Amino acid sequence: MSASRLPYQSWHRLGANTLPWLLPLLILGAWEYAARSGLLSTRVLPEPWAVVKAAWHLVQTGEMWANLKVSAGRAFAGLAIGGGLGLLLGLLTGLFVPAQVALDTTLQMLRNIPPLAMIPLVILWFGIDEGAKLFLVALGVFFPLYLNTFHGIRTVDRNLIEMARSYGLSGWRLYRDVILPGALPSILVGLRFSLGLMWVLLIVAETISSSSGIGYMTMNAREFLQTDVVLVGILLYALLGKIADVAAKGLERVCLRWHPSYT
Amino acid sequence: MSAAARTQLLRDSAPAGRERPVAGAAIPASDRNGLAVSIRGLEKHYGERQVLRGLSLDIARGSFVAIVGRSGCGKSTLLRIVAGLEQADGGRLEIGAASSCPACEDRPEVRLMFQDARLLPWKSVIDNVRLGLPRSALPAARDALRDVGLEDRAKDWPAALSGGQRQRVALARALVHRPQLLLLDEPLGALDALTRIEMHALIERLWREHGFTALLVTHDVQEAVALADRVVVIEDGAIGLDQALGLARPRARGSQEFAALEDRVLTRVLQQHGADPGALASPAEQIDALRQEGVRWVI
Numbered sequence: 001m002s003a004s005r006l007p008y009q010s011w012h013r014l015g016a017n018t019l020p021w022l023l024p025l026l027i028l029g030a031w032e033y034a035a036r037s038g039l040l041s042t043r044v045l046p047e048p049w050a051v052v053k054a055a056w057h058l059v060q061t062g063e064m065w066a067n068l069k070v071s072a073g074r075a076f077a078g079l080a081i082g083g084g085l086g087l088l089l090g091l092l093t094g095l096f097v098p099a100q101v102a103l104d105t106t107l108q109m110l111r112n113i114p115p116l117a118m119i120p121l122v123i124l125w126f127g128i129d130e131g132a133k134l135f136l137v138a139l140g141v142f143f144p145l146y147l148n149t150f151h152g153i154r155t156v157d158r159n160l161i162e163m164a165r166s167y168g169l170s171g172w173r174l175y176r177d178v179i180l181p182g183a184l185p186s187i188l189v190g191l192r193f194s195l196g197l198m199w200v201l202l203i204v205a206e207t208i209s210s211s212s213g214i215g216y217m218t219m220n221a222r223e224f225l226q227t228d229v230v231l232v233g234i235l236l237y238a239l240l241g242k243i244a245d246v247a248a249k250g251l252e253r254v255c256l257r258w259h260p261s262y263t
Numbered sequence: 264m265s266a267a268a269r270t271q272l273l274r275d276s277a278p279a280g281r282e283r284p285v286a287g288a289a290i291p292a293s294d295r296n297g298l299a300v301s302i303r304g305l306e307k308h309y310g311e312r313q314v315l316r317g318l319s320l321d322i323a324r325g326s327f328v329a330i331v332g333r334s335g336c337g338k339s340t341l342l343r344i345v346a347g348l349e350q351a352d353g354g355r356l357e358i359g360a361a362s363s364c365p366a367c368e369d370r371p372e373v374r375l376m377f378q379d380a381r382l383l384p385w386k387s388v389i390d391n392v393r394l395g396l397p398r399s400a401l402p403a404a405r406d407a408l409r410d411v412g413l414e415d416r417a418k419d420w421p422a423a424l425s426g427g428q429r430q431r432v433a434l435a436r437a438l439v440h441r442p443q444l445l446l447l448d449e450p451l452g453a454l455d456a457l458t459r460i461e462m463h464a465l466i467e468r469l470w471r472e473h474g475f476t477a478l479l480v481t482h483d484v485q486e487a488v489a490l491a492d493r494v495v496v497i498e499d500g501a502i503g504l505d506q507a508l509g510l511a512r513p514r515a516r517g518s519q520e521f522a523a524l525e526d527r528v529l530t531r532v533l534q535q536h537g538a539d540p541g542a543l544a545s546p547a548e549q550i551d552a553l554r555q556e557g558v559r560w561v562i
Contacts, residue, residue: 163381166348167395167436177394181385258385258420 046228054228071213078137086142090149115140133205140201144193152186297325297476298443306353316500329487332497346375374437380429382421389417407435427458
């Protein structure tokens with residue numbers, strides 16, 4: 001009985017595994033066909049195969065790796081500066097009420113300024129070199145980490161803190177064993193928000209002006225109407241964003257093993 | 264001599280615990296190391312509302328006292344004051360020989376078990392048990408877990424445990440400190456009836472083995488009569504009834520004396536509510552009504 005059902009089940013599983021990929025493949029096929037038959041001008045979109053070839057060419061010349069390194073370096077330097085500051089200030093205002101009274105109102109007001117609205121000022125301040133890009137990225141990633149760290153610390157279960165105090169935990173040990181682990185889920189949510197914003201801001205910053213990086217590569221290709229290279233650049237951004245997200249998820253999985261929703 | 268033998272020797276000569284003796288140290292289990300508690304004229308207000316009105320109570324060392332009362336009668340507040348989590352507005356509280364002062368050198372070892380287990384979800388079961396203790400307390404923590412029958416769950420996360428198991432871990436966490444006074448704030452309130460009866464047996468056994476003084480706050484009269492030497496009913500922030508229980512241990516829940524004592528305490532607890540116009544005519548009828556609803560009465 002079960003033997004007769006097995007083939008059906010395996011077909012079923014195969015279907016469930018392949019079905020989600022059917023539509024992308026169809027679109028890709030249609031795109032390739034449209035490009036080859038001349039329905040779609042290469043000035044609008046190159047054929048998918050040309051994109052693959054362009055990517056391969058960029059890999060071979062070493063251009064891709066060099067630009068990728070520059071862009072990733074900018075992104076993570078910005079994240080380290082802005083995110084680090086956000087985490088630090090979030091901890092400060094979350095743990096110490098005087099710090100909250102002194103800083104939180106100001107920060108909440110600044111939060112409402114979209115980082116991209118700062119571009120004219122940033123160009124005036126930093127010109128168009130590295131400083132401007134780092135500042136934009138750092139400014140954007142600062143607030144998600146700050147807000148979520150502050151919120152995470154403030155929402156740690158008071159009962160757990162009372163219990164820990166009654167077991168003699170205080171000072172640094174109370175922070176290490178109770179308050180920080182309790183705030184960690186929220187801090188990691190902030191990190192994921194920051195990672196998403198990090199790429200958006202980097203793309204904008206690199207598109208405005210730069211002489212290296214993926215943004216430079218795509219803008220340069222646009223000048224020469226190399227749509228295939230432009231597309232490679234766009235796909236690279238997508239790939240980098242995905243990698244950052246997977247890394248953040250992995251971090252959650254490791255740091256929040258104890259949490260029933262992450263196992 | 265081999266190196267292994269030498270390290271063994273060193274480990275044996277090292278002090279067992281840094282600050283306080285922990286479970287597994289060489290304290291005979293039969294030693295009655297409980298603390299006496301003396302409460303005189305305790306007062307406590309929350310704003311306008313007076314919760315404790317000059318409450319006085321003496322608890323003999325090593326005894327098991329249950330405090331019963333309706334919700335809001337002040338029983339939990341009393342326990343939190345004894346635990347040092349809250350300050351009284353007036354009156355005197357003495358734990359052990361000396362007057363209780365937080366700065367005293369050898370502070371009496373008082374532990375509180377909360378209604379919810381309050382385990383840290385990000386620490387494994389064993390790390391929860393040895394909370395606030397140095398690494399050297401690990402064997403003691405294992406002993407305490409074995410005491411409550413959960414040694415095989417030492418590496419699990421608290422989220423993987425049932426409600427009863429979590430309370431047993433909380434009990435082990437208190438026991439590692441070799442408490443001289445164990446305060447139980449409705450620790451079984453959230454558990455199902457069968458798990459409660461198992462927990463009653465466990466708490467009674469540990470109390471007999473460890474010899475601490477136990478002070479249990481509960482709204483379950485049967486639980487109080489099953490566990491305590493003495494049941495104290497608190498009404499409106501003062502003592503309404505102080506009933507010694509001369510029942511043999513382990514308690515036979517079906518026996519006549521048990522039922523009679525339970526009736527007596529329950530009648531007293533329910534009397535306070537006599538002014539309620541919707542209430543039944545006599546306390547005896549109320550008890551009959553309760554009996555019919557409550558499955559636990561026939562166990």
